[in-house]
Amino acid sequence: MSFTSRSVSLMLLGTALLGGCDAAPTTTPINESTVLPTDDLGTVESRTNAQPAGYCTSIAFVSGFSLEMEQAVIALVNQRRATGAICGGVAKPPVPPLTAESRLNCSARNHALDMGKFGYFGNIGQSGWTPLRRITLAGYTPLSYAEENIAAGYTSTAAAVVDAWMATPRDCNNIMNPAHLHVGVGQYTVPGSTYGYWVQDFGRP
Numbered sequence: 001m002s003f004t005s006r007s008v009s010l011m012l013l014g015t016a017l018l019g020g021c022d023a024a025p026t027t028t029p030i031n032e033s034t035v036l037p038t039d040d041l042g043t044v045e046s047r048t049n050a051q052p053a054g055y056c057t058s059i060a061f062v063s064g065f066s067l068e069m070e071q072a073v074i075a076l077v078n079q080r081r082a083t084g085a086i087c088g089g090v091a092k093p094p095v096p097p098l099t100a101e102s103r104l105n106c107s108a109r110n111h112a113l114d115m116g117k118f119g120y121f122g123n124i125g126q127s128g129w130t131p132l133r134r135i136t137l138a139g140y141t142p143l144s145y146a147e148e149n150i151a152a153g154y155t156s157t158a159a160a161v162v163d164a165w166m167a168t169p170r171d172c173n174n175i176m177n178p179a180h181l182h183v184g185v186g187q188y189t190v191p192g193s194t195y196g197y198w199v200q201d202f203g204r205p
Helices: 010-016 038-047 067-083 102-118 131-137 158-166 169-176
Strands: 030-037 085-087 090-092 145-154 182-189 195-203
Touching: 067 085, 067 158, 067 169, 067 182, 067 195, 085 169, 090 169, 102 131, 102 145, 102 182, 102 195, 131 145, 131 195, 145 158, 145 169, 158 169, 169 195
Parallel strands: none
Antiparallel strands: 030 145, 085 090, 145 195, 182 195
């Protein structure tokens, strides 16, 4: 099945998915990105001084993740960065490859699982955590900002997801941003279905 994408707002999507896990997932794959300045990093850190117990260790024992898919997404993203891209009609020059980062992978997996478990789609988690808070809880402190791409839908290929992100200017800009050094990817498929969630977190320490 082809993977098409569209940008959505958190408000509209949140309204559409108020039914939670019982709500029927859309058959049109969707994606979204967010850019978060770290101006409120002090506020984030003041809420918690320590990583929640098992935040990163327990995620390794959850079924439904595809390490192969996650690694394939990173490889494809680095191919796009190496060749350059057109993002929303603007040419982006080739940029250095991203390095996979275990803490970003932890934050990405936690959010992919959260979306799949509670049946919603958005950058703000069920607990109210932002991407920046998830990233810092995983032990990664961005230098200036953090960025996140998310996607959801029925598909079985990493290429389809990356193609959808590259076709969306905001997501494409995140992928081609030369300021990024690290990336983490989480891919979670809801048990008993082929409906998957993808999260891509970027950072620079």
